[in-house]
Amino acid sequence: MKGSHSPVELESVDFSERTFAIRRFSPSDALHRSLDRHGILNPPWVLSERAGRFIIVDGFKRLEWARDRQLQSVDCMVFPADSDRAALMLNRIEARLFGPSPNAAEKAQIVSKLACHVPSERLPRELAGMQGLVSHPGAVEAWRRVADSGGALLPALGAEEIGERAALEIVKWDEADRNAMIALLKILRCSSSIQLEIVERVDEISRQQGRSRREVLHEGELTRIAADPGANRRQKTQEIREVLRRWRFPRLSARADRFAEELVDASLPGGIEVVPPPSFEGEDWQLRIGFSDPEQLRIRLEAVERFARSPNLVRLMRRDVPCCRK
Amino acid sequence: MSESMKSMALKPPGKIVIEADVAHSPLAETLRQNLPHAGVSVVDRVPEKAVHDPDVLEVVRFRGRFLKSCPGTRQYNCCGYRILHFGLQCSLDCTYCILQAYLNQPNLRLFGNTDDLFEELAAEIDTHPVQLYRIGTGEFTDSLLLDPWTGFSRPTVRFFASRANAVLELKTKTDYIGNLRDLDHRGHTIVAWSLNAESVRRREEAKSATLRQRFDAARTCAELGYALAFHFDPMLEFPRWKEEYGETLARLFDAVDPARVVWISLGAFRFMPELKSSIRSRHPGSRITCGEFIPGLDGKMRYFRDIRVEMYSFMVDRIRSFDPELCAYLCMEGNDIWRDAFGFTPAERGGLDAMLDRAVLQRMKVGATL
Numbered sequence: 001m002k003g004s005h006s007p008v009e010l011e012s013v014d015f016s017e018r019t020f021a022i023r024r025f026s027p028s029d030a031l032h033r034s035l036d037r038h039g040i041l042n043p044p045w046v047l048s049e050r051a052g053r054f055i056i057v058d059g060f061k062r063l064e065w066a067r068d069r070q071l072q073s074v075d076c077m078v079f080p081a082d083s084d085r086a087a088l089m090l091n092r093i094e095a096r097l098f099g100p101s102p103n104a105a106e107k108a109q110i111v112s113k114l115a116c117h118v119p120s121e122r123l124p125r126e127l128a129g130m131q132g133l134v135s136h137p138g139a140v141e142a143w144r145r146v147a148d149s150g151g152a153l154l155p156a157l158g159a160e161e162i163g164e165r166a167a168l169e170i171v172k173w174d175e176a177d178r179n180a181m182i183a184l185l186k187i188l189r190c191s192s193s194i195q196l197e198i199v200e201r202v203d204e205i206s207r208q209q210g211r212s213r214r215e216v217l218h219e220g221e222l223t224r225i226a227a228d229p230g231a232n233r234r235q236k237t238q239e240i241r242e243v244l245r246r247w248r249f250p251r252l253s254a255r256a257d258r259f260a261e262e263l264v265d266a267s268l269p270g271g272i273e274v275v276p277p278p279s280f281e282g283e284d285w286q287l288r289i290g291f292s293d294p295e296q297l298r299i300r301l302e303a304v305e306r307f308a309r310s311p312n313l314v315r316l317m318r319r320d321v322p323c324c325r326k
Numbered sequence: 327m328s329e330s331m332k333s334m335a336l337k338p339p340g341k342i343v344i345e346a347d348v349a350h351s352p353l354a355e356t357l358r359q360n361l362p363h364a365g366v367s368v369v370d371r372v373p374e375k376a377v378h379d380p381d382v383l384e385v386v387r388f389r390g391r392f393l394k395s396c397p398g399t400r401q402y403n404c405c406g407y408r409i410l411h412f413g414l415q416c417s418l419d420c421t422y423c424i425l426q427a428y429l430n431q432p433n434l435r436l437f438g439n440t441d442d443l444f445e446e447l448a449a450e451i452d453t454h455p456v457q458l459y460r461i462g463t464g465e466f467t468d469s470l471l472l473d474p475w476t477g478f479s480r481p482t483v484r485f486f487a488s489r490a491n492a493v494l495e496l497k498t499k500t501d502y503i504g505n506l507r508d509l510d511h512r513g514h515t516i517v518a519w520s521l522n523a524e525s526v527r528r529r530e531e532a533k534s535a536t537l538r539q540r541f542d543a544a545r546t547c548a549e550l551g552y553a554l555a556f557h558f559d560p561m562l563e564f565p566r567w568k569e570e571y572g573e574t575l576a577r578l579f580d581a582v583d584p585a586r587v588v589w590i591s592l593g594a595f596r597f598m599p600e601l602k603s604s605i606r607s608r609h610p611g612s613r614i615t616c617g618e619f620i621p622g623l624d625g626k627m628r629y630f631r632d633i634r635v636e637m638y639s640f641m642v643d644r645i646r647s648f649d650p651e652l653c654a655y656l657c658m659e660g661n662d663i664w665r666d667a668f669g670f671t672p673a674e675r676g677g678l679d680a681m682l683d684r685a686v687l688q689r690m691k692v693g694a695t696l
Contacts (some may be wrong), residue, residue, distance in 0.1 A: 167346065173482065180513055203618045204615075205616075207613045207616040208613065208616040208617070234448055248410045248618075249618050249620075249630065250618070251618055251630055251633060252618055252620065255630075255632065278620075279619070279620035279621065279630065279631075280630070280632075281620055281621075281622055281623060281624050281628070281630075281631055283660065283661065283662050284661065309624055317661075319631075319635070319666060
C-alpha cells in the first residue's frame with residue numbers, strides 16, 4: 001500500500017471522523033511539550049476521501065495540536081482513496097505497537113478494530129504476531145466488549161485506575177453495576193489482585209443474596225468507608241476487604257471473631273499462641289511458644305500445661321453447631 | 327400416564343466414532359444394532375483432543391487398568407470403593423459435575439474392549455477370594471446413561487452374580503433400568519441413585535430424571551430383588567435446604583422399604599478450584615460456587631465445616647428416624663466432622679471400609695462365607 005508525502009490543508013481534514021482512532025485516555029503532556037519545542041517531526045497519516053477531504057489514520061493529537069495553533073497545513077503521509085482500509089488499519093496498529101507500549105484501553109481498542117477489519121480466519125495469525133496484545137484468540141471477545149463498553153470503563157482503564165483483570169470481569173456486568181464498581185476502585189486505587197478480589201467478592205455476594213451488584217456496593221457500610229475523609233486509601237481498602245469478607249463468609253467470620261474473643265478471655269501469657277486450623281478445617285491445631293532463654297521456656301511450658309488442663313482450651317476448640325452431637 | 331411418570335427420554339447419540347481395533351467388538355455391534363440411524367465412522371485412533379460434540383459417542387480401545395481405587399485422599403475418610411472404568415463423560419450436563427474439567431476428552435466415550443475389562447475384573451476378584459469387593463461403574467460417567475443402547479449392564483450384572491466375593495453398584499441419575507429386568511442377579515447388584523433437593527434437581531440437574539422417576543425406578547428395582555443405595559452428593563446449601571432435603575428423604579422412604587437400602591452416602595458440594603471458572607462460563611446462572619467455601623485439606627473447595635456438620639447432622643437424624651440401622655456414611659470427610667455429625671468416627675467402628683462391608687453382609691447377605 002503506497003502513500004506519498006504531501007502538505008494537507010487542515011481545513012480539509014475531517015476531525016470528527018474517528019474510524020481509525022485508538023484513544024489513550026491519559027494526559028499527553030510530554031507530546032505537547034515536544035510539539036511546542038520542535039513542531040511535528042513524524043508526519044501524520046491521512047486517507048484521501050472524495051471532494052478533497054481527508055480523514056485521520058494516525059496522528060490525531062498532532063493534527064489537533066496544529067489546528068489549535070491555527071496552522072494552515074501540515075506535511076502528511078497521504079494514502080489514496082482506494083486504499084484497502086483493513087490493511088491501512090493493520091499498518092496503523094503495527095506502527096502504534098512499535099511506539100510507547102499501548103495501555104490497556106488502547107489494547108482493547110486495537111483488538112476490537114483488528115476484529116472488525118480482519119477476517120476471522122486471519123485474526124489468530126495477526127494477533128500472534130502482535131506481542132503482548134492478547135494471550136490467546138479466545139480473549140478477543142472479552143477485549144472487544146471492553147472496547148465497546150462505553151461509559152466509564154475505558155477511560156478508567158486508560159488512566160490505570162482499574163486493572164485489566166478487573167476490567168475483563170466487570171465488562172460482563174450491566175453498566176450501572178459496572179459504574180458503581182469503577183467509582184469504588186477509583187477511590188481505592190489498590191493493586192490489581194486486590195481489585196480482582198473485591199470484584200469477585202461483590203459478584204458472589206450479589207449472587208448469594210439475590211441482589212444486584214450495585215445494591216451491594218451502595219450498602220451504607222461500604223459507602224461510609226469509601227467516603228470517610230479521615231482514612232487514606234490503604235485504610236479504606238483494608239476496611240472494605242474486611243467488610244466484604246464478613247458478608248461473603250458470615251459464619252466463618254463469626255467463628256473467627258468468637259475465637260479471637262475467647263483467646264483474649266483465656267488470658268494466655270505472652271509468647272504463647274494458639275492457632276486454629278486454617279478456616280477451622282481439620283484437627284491440626286497448633287501451639288506456638290516463643291522464648292529467649294531456657295528459663296523463660298520452662299516458665300512458659302508450665303503455663304501451657306496449666307492452660308492445657310483448663311476449660312479455656314476446651315472452650316476455644318468448641319464447635320457451635322446447632323445439630324452437633326456431643 | 328401423567329408427564330412426571332413418563333420415563334426420561336434423552337436424545338441418543340447421532341454419530342458413533344469407533345476405533346478400528348474395536349470396530350467388531352460386541353459393544354460396537356450392539357450399538358450398530360440399537361442405533362440404526364446413527365452415522366458410524368471407523369477411525370484408526372480417536373484423537374485425544376477432540377472438539378466437543380454432544381451428538382458424538384466415541385468407542386475406543388482402553389489401554390489402562392479398568393479397575394481403579396476410589397480417588398480418595400489421605401486427609402479424609404474414604405469408602406474404599408473400587409471403580410470399574412468402562413467409559414468417560416456424561417451428557418446430563420449437571421452444573422456441578424467434575425467431568426466438565428476433563429477438557430481433553432469432552433465427548434461421551436466407551437471402552438470397546440469389554441472382553442479385556444471382564445478378564446481383568448475376573449483376575450482381580452478371583453485371585454483374592456476372601457476379600458469382599460465393592461465395585462461401581464458410576465465415577466467417570468453415569469452407570470446407566472447409555473445402557474438402553476449398549477446393554478452393558480446385562481453382562482456386568484451377570485458377571486457379579488457369579489462371584490461370591492463381590493457386589494456391583496450401578497450409580498445413576500436416570501431411570502434407564504429396562505435392561506435390569508429378567509436378569510439372574512443373585513443379589514449381587516446394588517442399583518443406586520444420586521438424589522438431591524427438588525429445586526436443586528430442577529436447577530442444577532435439569533436433564534436428569536425427575537425425583538419421581540428415580541423413585542419409581544428404585545421401587546421397580548426393589549421389586550426385582552435388587553438392593554438399593556442412595557447418594558445425597560453433592561448436597562447444596564440454600565435457604566430452604568432443610569425442608570427440601572427432608573422432603574426428598576420422606577419421598578424416598580415413601581417409595582421404597584428402608585430395609586432394601588444398603589447404604590446412603592452424604593457429601594456436601596466440593597470442587598477443585600479450577601472448576602469454578604468452567605461452571606461460571608458453562609452455567610452462568612448457577613449460584614452453586616457462591617456458598618461459604620474454604621480450601622479443604624485436599625485442595626478442593628468445601629463448605630465451612632460448621633455448615634457441613636449442620637447438613638450432615640440433619641440428614642443423619644432424619645435417616646435414623648426412618649431406619650436406625652441403615653448405614654449412612656460421609657463421603658470424604660474427616661474424623662472431626664464424623665464425630666460431630668454421627669457421634670463417632672469410622673475408626674471406632676473398624677473403619678469406613680469395614681462399616682460398608684458389614685452393610686453388604688447385613689442387607690445383601692453377601693460376604694458371609696469369606
